[in-house]
Amino acid sequence: MIEVSETIVLDHSREDVFEFLDDPHNHHQITPSLERVENIERLDNGGKRIDHTFKIGGIKLDGELVQTVHEPPERMVFDMRGQLEGEIRLDIKETEAGTEVTYSAGYDLPGNIIERLARPFVEKYNERELTTTLENLKTRLDSAEQPA
Structure with a gap:
């Protein structure tokens, strides 16, 4: 299982x-490897079910995200189903320094991906992906505060 986690304040x-994070279209805008988000369906728990495509190392992986935990304004947890199986977790908490966002992901790669990509490459790729996603989140939120 690949496991990565990054935090930003x-x-x-x-x-x-x-x-911001509760809108799947915003994830599409800030997550570099998230190529497609569609067929968004609201769930009884307040979360969403989403069809998506991730692109890892040039390989497109289709699946669905099902938000199993939707606890405003503290936490979101998504089950990843399809070609990638695992979980994405977003924890949001207030600190003296500001709002701390921790983005964690754990998932299994399909066999054909492991054969084509070395595990260390995938781990580094995903660490960069999370860092970029969180930096993009900061940029988007900061720019939203600027007057038009």
Whole structure:
């Protein structure tokens, strides 16, 4: 199983961060390897079910994300189903320094991916992916505060 986790501190309220992350289209805008987000369906728990395509090392992987935990403004957990199986977790908490966002992912790669990509490459790729996603989140939230 591949497991990665990154944290960033933002100068935005937990509520604003959660609201931004609660829209799957925003994930598509900030996550470099997330190529497609569609067929978004609201679930009874307040979460969503989403069809998606990730691209890892040039290989497209289709699946669905099912938000099993939707606890505003603190936490979101998604089950990854399809060609990638695993879990994505977003934890949002207030600290003295600002709002801390921790993005964690754990998943199994399909056999054909492991054969084509070395595990250390995939781990480094995903670490960079999470760092970029969190930096993009900060940029998007910061730019939303600027007057038009």
